[in-house]
Amino acid sequence: MLNYIIRRALQIPLVLFVLSLIIVGLMQLLSPQQRAAAFITSDKQIEHLDQIIEKYHLDEGFIVQYKLWAKEVLHGNLGFSRISKEPVTATVRKKLPASTELALSAFIPIVLMGIWLGTLAATHRDGLLDQVLRVVAIIGWSLPTFVVAIWLVAWVYGGLGWFGIGRLPNSLLIDLATGNFHPHTGMFTIDGILNGRLDVTWAALVRLVLPATALVIVVSAGIMRVMRSSMLDELGKDYVRTARAKGLPEGRVVYKHARRNALIPVITMAGPMLGRMIGGIVVIELIFNFPGLGEWAAKAALQLDMNTLLAFVLLIGLIMATVNLLVDIAYVVVDPRIRYE
């Protein structure tokens, strides 16, 4: 088992290396002029394209470009982000906590809703509740994230005036910038407590409601559907019939016996779910004006900011590879029959 984990962990750097080659390679498909044009912020600067090309070595080939970047990375420096106008590492330090805060606040509701509703649908198979939940799940799964997000912004925030957008109310943002609020973790919910500013924690929580809800809507539907079918599978199995036959209460049968086994396919879903969640976060951060990694990367992609894109892809690659490894380990925990050699 330990052997397996070490082997898998050693693959991660290789995956990251290949990812970085792909990104640098893809950039080379565009002409130096096109890439240089992405550097300019006003039309007048287009007169200086040649100088920009020379300054950033945009007319060099793939190998030189890659070496230039790799040299920086080996010095512990991921380059300068044109999008955030500061070194990439400084931005990651600021934006990773924001995205993490959002992801975590959505994660628990996503899992609970998915599992709970999936179980509910399975135990009421073909009943009215099941039908309704299935329709809701299909809608949730097929709705584009930006539609859900814009609807929440326009109706709940704009129309009803509930919650709010952005990480904090503007007045608090100004207040914190001028005062001596120390960003220990970069997550306002936790920093609020650490600084003895519960109003900040509360305000940050309020502002997490809408973006997290959007994430829950678009991600938990998938889990619910997997949970439902896997639960139905389990409920049809012999051990469940036996349990029922020996007179165990239905609740015990469903929640103690069948559900535990039904969770295995759901854990497998963790990888793709994380993918959907990251995709969702990119759009949601943009629309809810929640400046995190996703919003940063989306702008970088539009403006061909290679350093930023590389950093984002590598970070996501690292997270995905780690999560997949954790999923494999989780199998063993949930199902003792599984062994890795």
Place this chain on the structure above:
Amino acid sequence: MKKHLLLLAALGLWGMAVAATPSDTYVYLQSAVVDSLDPVQGYDGASNGIIENIYETLYSFKKDSLSEYEPTLATSYEVSDDGLTYTFHLRKGVKFHSGNPMTCEDVKYSMQRNLVVMPGDSGAWIFGSVLTGYGDDAMTEAKRALGDNASKAEIDQFLDQYWKKIEAAVTCDDMYTVSFHLAKPDVSFMARLLFTGAAVVDSKFAVAHGEWSGTEADWKDWIGRDLRTSYLHKHDAGTGPYKLVKWDGNNVVAEAFEGYWGGAPTIKKVLVQSVEEEATRLEALRRGDADRVDVNSWATVNAKVKQMSGVKVWSDPKWSPAGAHVVFFNFNVQGENNPYIGSGKLDGNGIPRDFFSDINLRKAFAYCLDQDAIYNDLFEGHGSWYTMALPPTWPGYDPDIPIRKLDLDKAEEYFKKAWGGKVWEKGFKLTITYNAGNTERQTVAEMIKANVESINPKFKIDIAPLQWSDYLKAARAKSLPIWPLGWGADYADSDNFIHPFYHSRGSLAKRQNFKDPEFDKLIDYARTLVKPEQQAERFEIYKKIGRMAYDVLPNIPYPLQSPFIITRDNLQGVYYNSMLSRDFYWKDISKK
């Protein structure tokens, strides 16, 4: 479930309670992202919109006026008779945000910092081109002058000369008197000094934090440097009514500077936030979480903003943006195997290189451009008409010049006269280009195509979208026969339009091989009228040029979207100055 609903309702009520920003706070949500807060580096609206409030120049705009300048860090100035020396008397008792007093040394340092660094993607050329005579940084100029194979000694010699020019460009006569020495007389020098690049920087503070030392010792290290990696990129060293508190990428927070020489402003706190999504900005405006937001077009203003309560749309038919958009004609198209002129002959499958040198053709094309449709359809009736290639609010603009509107009968008449009737008989084929993604220019191109082709079946026009960089390259190579393009002002002097558009050496006119000695003579003469008392005469000359341009028609000016400002209705003191990056200074606004 009930409990959840209660919680939701409680959160909601709390949310409603905090709507509307405090009365001493100004919150502005913009679509763009600030690029740099270093005055030398900042060259886009988002950056300069901040810089113009935390830094100051010697003179500044008097609210919405483009021709009246207000003494700011200087109290008066005089120009030498030869027009080569501008001497400014500095305001005494001005303090930087650091507490340091402002003196001539700071003014000198700030201007020389432009001339030393001259980043290619900045506006520093605005000063270089008049003070040292160089529009690019020293190394680029050295390579241009000496070629790629120059020896180190040759380059060093060139750099020494360059440095001497920088040194001579600005001198301190005493602690409160500064002189700028121009390479040649320039009528727009005062206007150039209002550009944020000329903002006065706290030299002691900057040097202490690792910026250029202000001496020859390290100037070479700073040539062409990207200032986004140095201290002033994110820190403020200004004298302005606001001081920077924090810029974290998305949010700029500033607060009123209590030691401001002009008295502390009414609005005490400012938050400028970059919000990419227009829908998000609009909802924040509706809720009162923002005092001002960026909106992209009149279509959105009409469809969404006007219905909102508590919101004000500021607009005025008299406002015009600081730009001009025209369709250019090329009088002598260049380039081997030019794909835009077909066969290159007047044989029905192409055009000769000097096709548009015939005034009849230029007029015929002008009558095929449906300016009313641009005004009404593209801008929903909110446009600015242009009679000449100069913004209507700028001095020297003549509103009485007629505008050629769509008239296919007249167009036909001129097409029949063109090239002694040969154009009508043989027909022609040419390509109109525009930069891909620009719907306005695409519409203009399609409009001309449809109308011209409807007149005679032998007239054929193709439309080709090009990448921005390729488009400009083709225009600079003088290879485009007819193309729509815009020009935005660099500084607030009408010469910044008249010269590029109408002088044979102007940066735009030379791309179309337009050369008319009458125009050149007048424009050159106007450039010698540098004294304040000569300005009325200068502006009369520009009006005359506008009238001449109506007859000669080197280009067709067409309408632009007219500007608007969207705020909450309790914001007061809003005005529109097209040369300010964000239309007004924060110090002039307040809340009811």
